[in-house]
Amino acid sequence: MDVLKRKSEILKAISQPTRLRILEILREGERCVCDMIPQLGEEQANVSKHLSILRQAGLVDFRKNGVSSFYRTRYGEIYKIIDLAEEIVKKEVLKTAELVKEMGLKR
Amino acid sequence: MDVLKRKSEILKAISQPTRLRILEILREGERCVCDMIPQLGEEQANVSKHLSILRQAGLVDFRKNGVSSFYRTRYGEIYKIIDLAEEIVKKEVLKTAELVKEMGLKR
DNA sequence: TGACAATATTACTATATTGTAAAACAATAT
């Protein structure tokens, strides 16, 4: 097994916008697909496909109860990763704000 | 600006195997493109393109010195993200190892 | 100036990804 490729797969699976939103929902704990669909406002088939990508990437577990499927995240690290990405965004915003401030002063 | 989209962009930029390798080289500090190419064993044009993707994603800074370009990482968070992905891989390996052990005992 | 070296860009092809629509499944209710 190639660790590099595996790391790439994991990060790629996390990186897609709809999947980020799914993971955000699962941050709270186990959730039924039927609950995710309205929250996401995406086609049911689309949600299902993104869930299957997260499954294939080994990032989520799921169990079936009757006709319903319940998903949950497998690794807390996923959220640490997402939060770090958010920190980068925050830093960017901060940098831009400072730049604006500087430009303002120089008028 | 859409934070979700930006997070997605950042993680996607990091997730590609060749770019992960580039970022691994830059972990040590600023590096010249001319040093990266032989280390990566990839086409010059390909390396250049991946660097431009990292630039566009705002993850690296670069400066020119004569004909050479020197790149460096902009955010330490990038490496925290990569290391967390590696932790997930390690956990997976551990799980598999335990499974193998269990199966071994049950023979 | 002209040649060379390092890097970036463009053009192109092959492959992957996303979203949607339609069909298939499986569990439950009628």
Next chain:
DNA sequence: ATATTGTTTTACAATATAGTAATATTGTCA
């Protein structure tokens, strides 16, 4: 048995991405 509900899978079209080859750009040096 048939219908219904929740979910997954398949098929397809549009778009994005990665890699390679060729070309352009820029700085340096003879």
